Amino acid sequence: xxxxxxxxxxxxxxxxxxxxxxxxxxxxxxxxxxxxxxxxxxxxxxxxxxxxxxxxxxxxxxxxxxxxxxxxxxxxxxxxxxxxxxxxxxxxxxxxxxxxxxxxxxxxxxxxxxxxxxxxxxxxxxxxxxxxxxxxxxxxxxxxxxxxxxxxxxxxxxxxxxxxxxxxxxxxxxxxxxxxxxxxxxxxxxxxxxxxxxxxxxxxxxxxxxxxxxxxxxxxxxxxxxxxxxxxxxxxxxxxxxxxxxxxxxxxxxxxxxxxxxxxxxxxxxxxxxxxxxxxxxxxxxxxxxxxxxxxxxxxxxxxxxxxxxxxxxxxxxxxxxxxxxxxxxxxxxxxxxxxxxxxxxxxxxxxxxxxxxxxxxxxxxxxxxxxxxxxxxxxxxxxxxxxxxxxxxxxxxxxxxxxxxxxxxxxxxxxxxxxxxxxxxxxxxxx
Ligand code: LLP
Numbered sequence: 001x002x003x004x005x006x007x008x009x010x011x012x013x014x015x016x017x018x019x020x021x022x023x024x025x026x027x028x029x030x031x032x033x034x035x036x037x038x039x040x041x042x043x044x045x046x047x048x049x050x051x052x053x054x055x056x057x058x059x060x061x062x063x064x065x066x067x068x069x070x071x072x073x074x075x076x077x078x079x080x081x082x083x084x085x086x087x088x089x090x091x092x093x094x095x096x097x098x099x100x101x102x103x104x105x106x107x108x109x110x111x112x113x114x115x116x117x118x119x120x121x122x123x124x125x126x127x128x129x130x131x132x133x134x135x136x137x138x139x140x141x142x143x144x145x146x147x148x149x150x151x152x153x154x155x156x157x158x159x160x161x162x163x164x165x166x167x168x169x170x171x172x173x174x175x176x177x178x179x180x181x182x183x184x185x186x187x188x189x190x191x192x193x194x195x196x197x198x199x200x201x202x203x204x205x206x207x208x209x210x211x212x213x214x215x216x217x218x219x220x221x222x223x224x225x226x227x228x229x230x231x232x233x234x235x236x237x238x239x240x241x242x243x244x245x246x247x248x249x250x251x252x253x254x255x256x257x258x259x260x261x262x263x264x265x266x267x268x269x270x271x272x273x274x275x276x277x278x279x280x281x282x283x284x285x286x287x288x289x290x291x292x293x294x295x296x297x298x299x300x301x302x303x304x305x306x307x308x309x310x311x312x313x314x315x316x317x318x319x320x321x322x323x324x325x326x327x328x329x330x331x332x333x334x335x336x337x338x339x340x341x342x343x344x345x346x347x348x349x350x351x352x353x354x355x356x357x358x359x360x361x362x363x364x365x366x367x368x369x370x371x372x373x374x375x376x377x378x379x380x381x382x383x384x385x386x387x388x389x390x391x392x393x394x395x396x397x398x399x400x401x402x403x404x405x406x407x408x409x410x411x412x413x414x415x416x417x418x419x420x421x422x423x424x425x426x427x428x429x430x431x432x
Pocket of ligand 1: 060063081104105164201203204205239240241242282283284285286324328384385
């Protein structure tokens with residue numbers, strides 16, 4: 001699960017030639033560390049697929065919205081999938097091209113739609129008839145035409161955690177096919193709307209090809225239906241969702257997925273003598289997930305009184321820093337930064353927990369390893385939905401984030417928050 005940019009030297013874990021312990025020393029712990037090479041290689045796995053089909057690989061900003069990471073990916077040619085005005089503002093601030101932005105999301109506000117139109121985003125992925133009508137009317141009032149795709153809900157099981165499965169009819173996302181058809185008819189006749197494509201995203205952390213292929217089949221059959229009505233699309237957005245290896249999963253590689261999907265679309269277009277539409281994708285996790293680690297130190301050990309009791313290692317990171325274990329029961333590999341146990345280290349099966357006042361505040365359970373107070377460990381596969389889902393719960397300042405460049409230069413993307421940051425938007429009203 002560790003990309004080759006993370007490697008061992010002198011029994012110590014390094015990122016791009018820089019020891020993680022030295023980064024911890026400079027920036028303190030907890031700290032998020034990302035590898036430029038790992039991000040670039042993962043992105044290239046999607047973008048450099050050899051296909052005759054025009055591609056737009058978007059980075060799903062929600063996975064890690066750090067401005068530095070957006071800038072890095074913009075420089076590599078990525079487009080961006082966004083779900084809020086804030087994410088669009090991040091893309092613009094980091095120099096991303098709004099023409100290569102797709103705006104997803106089930107509940108965009110009028111203010112967000114207006115901002116997206118003002119900024120001329122490439123496409124707005126609409127998820128309800130209400131939103132479609134609202135967008136069309138708004139665009140008309142602004143003297144514009146809104147570029148739209150409708151997100152269809154193909155009712156395909158992505159076989160992933162229920163919280164991140166989005167393509168089943170019981171999920172709130174997209175429109176079932178009959179309603180989607182109705183939406184296209186409306187869009188076709190509305191002078192404020194310009195149909196550009198169709199969109200589908202069935203979930204996240206998907207670890208096999210089958211759900212992607214099944215969803216794509218449904219999308220292509222739907223595109224045929226639209227063609228019968230004289231509605232021609234210039235792009236097909238097949239979403240994101242490719243999983244990564246956290247533990248023992250064996251997902252398809254980015255290039256295997258891209259080969260399979262582009263072949264499927266090419267075959268479909270060939271049998272219908274249709275021009276090849278542009279294919280758009282929205283990957284987040286598979287671009288940054290394994291490119292990042294959360295480095296944290298053992299604050300103290302609380303071994304159980306008896307052999308059958310839990311042994312707790314209380315870390316200086318907590319659920320507010322890495323929420324995935326608490327929220328999804330997610331498994332992240334825990335890697336001591338040195339293979340040499342420290343003096344006095346205690347070998348046991350440890351529950352690594354944070355200091356937050358909730359029993360749900362755990363990061364890993366039952367991990368056999370030798371630990372001593374002060375030891376540094378890395379939580380692997382934390383580049384996606386790690387820092388992004390962080391909070392200040394228990395008034396804990398959020399940790400810094402650093403990017404290690406391919407040349408070993410360490411860049412600070414975000415400094416550690418201070419107490420002043422915690423209270424920045426607050427006031428004590430006069431007289432209280
Ligand atoms: N496009 C849309 C419309 C999405 O909703 C998502 C993710 C993506 C693209 C990117 O999916 P990815 O390629 O990253 O799988 N917090 C959860 C993951 C939530 C995913 C939400 N939507 C986690 O930590 O596992």
